[in-house]
Amino acid sequence: MHTDDLSPLRPRLPSPLEPVEDERFARRGLTLLLKRDDLIHPDLPGNKWRKLAPNLRAAAGRPVLTFGGAYSNHLRATAAAGRLLGFPTIGVVRGDELAGRPLNPSLARCAADGMRLEFVDRATYRAKHEPAVLAALLGRAPEGTYVVPEGGSNALAAEGCAALGRELEGRADVAAVACGTGGTLAGLAAGFGGRTLGVPVLKGGFLGGEVRGLQEAAFGGPRGDWWLDERFHCGGYGRTTPELDAFAQDFEARHGLAIERLYVAKMLLALVSLAEADSFAPGSVVAAVITGSRDQSVSSR
Structure with a gap:
């Protein structure tokens, strides 16, 4: 699709x-x-559809990288879209302390829908719009990855x-x-x-x-x-x-x-x-x- x-x-x-x-x-x-x-x-x-739909059209099937907290509805919606439409998703999650813990139900659903979760410390997360930080994140993502901002x-x-x-x-x-x-x-x-x-x-x-x-x-x-x-x-x-x-x-x-x-x-x-x-x-x-x-x-x- x-x-x-x-x-x-x-x-x-x-x-x-x-x-x-x-x-x-x-x-x-x-x-x-x-x-x-x-x-x-x-x-x-709701607004997840209205905000994601035009971005998904722009992505045109490319992998999508986006951002959110541990309970982000936006991450969940993006992961679900990837599952339903057949494109890879990467979720950059605020809080590197979460990496060694069991996933909460929200993040577990993201993972079950195929989203690759990347946990970053809070300072890095705050700097996610800076070119060097974004370049580092994209360097670990598939070529051609499309970026959707926090909250879409x-x-x-x-x-x-x-x-x-x-x-x-x-x-x-x-x-x-x-x-x-x-x-x-x-x-x-x-x-x-x-x-x-x-x-x-x-x-x-x-x-x-x-x-x-x-x-x-x-x-x-x-x-x-x-x-x-x-x-x-x-x-x-x-x-x-x-x-x-x-x-x-x-x-x-x-x-x-x-x-x-x-x-x-x-x-x-x-x-x-x-x-x-x-x-x-x-x-x-x-x-x-x-x-x-x-x-x-x-x-x-």
Whole structure:
């Protein structure tokens, strides 16, 4: 199978847009919709499909090298794509201390899908964009290897995620998405005519610059009306709190949807908090992008 044609994988596009009855929104004159990107593909759900698909077409069957932490959903999706489409994958994993330990379930799945895991120390990982570091990594990879950045976020990924915004155009006034590396937000905002909220799941306050850089690379400059609310990271990437877990359990009980904790729950918590603070104009339709479900995650970190 050639990766310039991904149609044999049968992605579910456009993804479903489902209204949900939630009195926390309804009593303020708001409508909540769930954009079920988690249903696009069982192995490449949500923004993983939207960001990887254009990169896989560009790779055109060559080996793919990419980056991630020990619980990276991006690594898992890339490994699954390699298995399904028949190309080699190399995952550069943050943390050389992991090399001598049993693989966690996430990395074990990557390995089972044929991904070659290369563990690097954290200093090297931080320097992964430097030419000398990247050259050393590629020197150990097959000739012609195509590099996809951490989280899959580059100009191609942002262009791919613009389709998400176009699918919501005319259907919602506000769209919200959880953010790790910023590629989904950059594209969503570019394709959507309403306001777009990004909810960072990492601490640090750096994401705004990343999103602006991705939009510059993909579209030649700023696109869309977007903003970040950095209050809901719950301690940072890979972290949750008892309060977040209680919120997610309540949302699951209300709506019968398994809520992924590290991204989706934080975004939904932000939306409910903003609705209760009357931050949205009455009558607004708010679309929450569900980028993955708890059933698709092997990590409870």
